[in-house]
Amino acid sequence: MLRLSQSSFTLAFLTFLTSTLLWASVISHQLQEECEFDYIGGSNKGPTKWGAIKREWANCNYGKMQSPIDLSTKTIQVVNSMGQLNKRYIPFGAILKNRGHDVSVGWEGNAGSIEINGTQYFLKQTHWHSPSEHTINGKRYDLELHVVHQSSNPNAKYPLAVVSFLYEIGPPDSFLSKVSREIKELSHGKKDQMKLGSINPNEIRRGGINYYRYVGSLTVPPCTEGVIWSINKQIGTVSQEQVMLLRSVVEHCAEKNARPIQPLNGRQVVQLYDPNP
Known part of the structure; x- marks a missing residue:
């Protein structure tokens, strides 16, 4: 009788284990299906496969002016x-x-613009990547903020301009602190978006009068080329808690949402001085 009970227990345990593993596999597959693309090495939706997922994403694999890049001060x-x-x-x-x-964070109307070499680019949105996508002399930082602008001229040579800021762990970033409460609400799954009211773009970290500049692409599919990148040379600070908060909100496949470094392919990178920081 005892032997029968042990056999029954073993059978029940194996059945439970098999069901658990099967359910975990189903959940994992469902989570993967939620991600149109991901940052997971070896994944069939990872960065090296982006260009094959959709025809209009071909630039991700075959473009010659892709971003991000390593900013080597030896050649700048x-x-x-x-x-x-x-x-x-x-x-x-x-x-x-x-x-x-x-x-x-996206603005619902005209929140101003920047002007580069006579072309006006209107502010559209800003977003974060952790760790940083661009590197300086091979060093990857803890966070990168992209401030995205678009020209209203359909014939502009470079239709997009992105101003980028790099951060390392230290005191909290003031702009992130301003929206942390709302980000926490997103992390709890209550909403996928919410109105913030009036936000002054000038509150985004500025400082520094030196920028690295080159022509590249968007760092996410469709990896559109013709983007003027201006990366602030001054490194800001962000707290570890703020970085983890940003990671807690996004899909599991994008918790570390930094695209690998792309080949320079002979492009020129300049360091420029901006007298109006």
Whole structure:
């Protein structure tokens, strides 16, 4: 009788274990299906496969001006008299969004613009990547903020301009602190977006008068090329808690949402001085 009970227990345990493993496999598959693309090495939706997922994403694999890149100070040309970032930002209503692969703050109307080499680019949205996507002399930082602008001229040579800020662990970032409460609400799964009211873009970390500049692409599919990148040379600080908060909101496949470094392919990178930081 005891032997029968032990056999029954063993059978029940094996049945439970098999069911648990099967359920875990189903959940894992469902989570993977939720991610249109991911950052997981070896995944069939990972960065090396992005260009094959959709035809319109082909640039991700075959483009010659892709981002991010490593900013090697050994090869960067210093320029002191061109390419200033003339900023004219104004407060406007904004929306916080969980886009699955990142957290973004987008402005609902005209929140101002920047001007680069005579072309005006209007502020659209800002979002975070952790760890940083761009590296400096091979060093990857803890966080990167992208401030995305778009030209209203359909014939502009470079239709997009992104200003980027790099961060290392230290005191909290003030702009992130301003929206942390709302980000926490997103992390609890209550909403995937919410209105923030009026947000002044000038509250985004500025500082520093030196930028690295080159022409590249968006760092997420469809990896559109023709983007003017301006990466602030001054490194800001962000708390570990803020980085973890951003990671807690997005899909599991994008918790570390940094695209690998892309080949420079002969592109010129300059370091420029901006007298209007």
